[in-house]
Amino acid sequence: MAQLVKLKDFLSRYERDPQYYSSEFPRLKKQFWQATCTRWVERDRAEPRIFDDAFIEPEEGIFKKIKSKFNPFQWRKGKLDFEEEIEEQTAYMISDEILQSIEEEKDLKQIYLDELLKIQLRWVSADETNYTARMMKKYQYDERLKFFVQRFPDQYFYLHDPIFKIRKAPVELSPILIGPTGIYCISYMERREESVLIGSGEKFWVEKYGDQESKVLNPLFHLQRSAKIVRTLVHDEHFPIYKIILCPFSYVNYDDTPTDTQVVDKRVYEEWLDKMRSSHSPVKFTQLCVLQDLLANTAIRKGKHILAEVSGEESQEKTVHTHGLHGIHPLHDLMEKLHVKDEEDSDAMVLNYAEMKKLEQLIEKKELDETAENK
Numbered sequence: 001m002a003q004l005v006k007l008k009d010f011l012s013r014y015e016r017d018p019q020y021y022s023s024e025f026p027r028l029k030k031q032f033w034q035a036t037c038t039r040w041v042e043r044d045r046a047e048p049r050i051f052d053d054a055f056i057e058p059e060e061g062i063f064k065k066i067k068s069k070f071n072p073f074q075w076r077k078g079k080l081d082f083e084e085e086i087e088e089q090t091a092y093m094i095s096d097e098i099l100q101s102i103e104e105e106k107d108l109k110q111i112y113l114d115e116l117l118k119i120q121l122r123w124v125s126a127d128e129t130n131y132t133a134r135m136m137k138k139y140q141y142d143e144r145l146k147f148f149v150q151r152f153p154d155q156y157f158y159l160h161d162p163i164f165k166i167r168k169a170p171v172e173l174s175p176i177l178i179g180p181t182g183i184y185c186i187s188y189m190e191r192r193e194e195s196v197l198i199g200s201g202e203k204f205w206v207e208k209y210g211d212q213e214s215k216v217l218n219p220l221f222h223l224q225r226s227a228k229i230v231r232t233l234v235h236d237e238h239f240p241i242y243k244i245i246l247c248p249f250s251y252v253n254y255d256d257t258p259t260d261t262q263v264v265d266k267r268v269y270e271e272w273l274d275k276m277r278s279s280h281s282p283v284k285f286t287q288l289c290v291l292q293d294l295l296a297n298t299a300i301r302k303g304k305h306i307l308a309e310v311s312g313e314e315s316q317e318k319t320v321h322t323h324g325l326h327g328i329h330p331l332h333d334l335m336e337k338l339h340v341k342d343e344e345d346s347d348a349m350v351l352n353y354a355e356m357k358k359l360e361q362l363i364e365k366k367e368l369d370e371t372a373e374n375k
Contacts, residue, residue: 001150002149002153004149010124011126012126014123015300018295036094036108043099094115117146139160153277155180155283162176166297173185176294181279182240183290184244185223187219187220187244196252197251199253199256199257201220203217246264247264251267
């Protein structure tokens with residue numbers, strides 16, 4: 001199971017200490033599987049237990065305790081002491097009722113993987129807002145996310161639709177897999193089963209399905225842009241970057257495919273996946289350095305209302321939280337003037353420094369115009 005290290009712009013535990021959490025995950029995974037197997041084998045003899053989901057739900061559990069011990073934006077190195085809490089919570093994540101209903105080991109494995117995904121989602125959503133909690137429940141059923149996380153081995157790090165800070169502006173890239181020997185920028189095309197995609201260098205490709213034809217945005221543009229940005233962020237210029245167009249359910253006909261891009265359609269999908277999964281190379285130091293380079297440049301969503309991030313000389317890890325800053329920081333007044341009252345809407349807002357200044361200027365201009373009209 002690949003390690004989910006970044007999800008869009010949510011705060012990830014891997015950003016604090018990539019080396020520690022990348023080594024902690026295989027241990028947790030093995031421990032959870034052993035506990036699950038033991039309970040499944042002994043399910044007929046075991047006494048009923050109350051299912052404790054504190055490990056999953058953000059409103060309670062060990063993660064709230066950990067959060068209270070440190071500020072997530074004051075990065076610090078070293079090991080977080082929560083092994084005992086993990087052992088206590090993971091042992092009984094799957095309820096006795098579910099275990100009683102499982103007959104085949106393959107069904108047990110799938111439930112185990114789904115529950116392990118919930119743990120990974122907790123690790124990449126450390127900010128614990130209500131909005132984050134709702135989004136994490138949504139991602140539990142994201143088939144594209146489940147594919148990348150559940151079909152690749154532990155030594156792969158996965159960034160799901162990561163958002164990076166490029167010249168103070170947020171930019172969303174294609175899914176990224178970081179393996180021991182290279183970075184894979186992947187354009188995942190989930191089209192209709194047995195359809196045929198006619199590739200070209202134009203803005204749109206043509207999808208044929210029976211007698212129907214439709215246009216599909218050329219994935220090469222976004223893929224090439226993602227690979228170019230990743231190359232600028234990684235310090236090791238010799239670490240390979242591979243561009244993959246992944247279309248597991250359809251066929252792609254494209255004779256002029258760029259030499260640095262691999263098309264993986266239904267004809268070669270299983271072969272490509274087996275090759276990726278068969279790699280037994282362990283996590284390498286260079287791979288961790290690449291991961292750290294990328295995580296250091298990702299955008300982070302944080303705060304009850306808004307996160308305004310400042311980069312460059314004005315930064316020094318500055319973050320602005322509007323909660324509890326009434327009368328202290330002008331950003332609070334800015335949010336009041338924008339009439340941000342609904343929690344869901346405000347949680348969804350992310351402004352960079354330039355956008356915040358632009359809004360302040362617009363509001364100031366509006367107030368001057370209103371003053372002039374009143375006079």
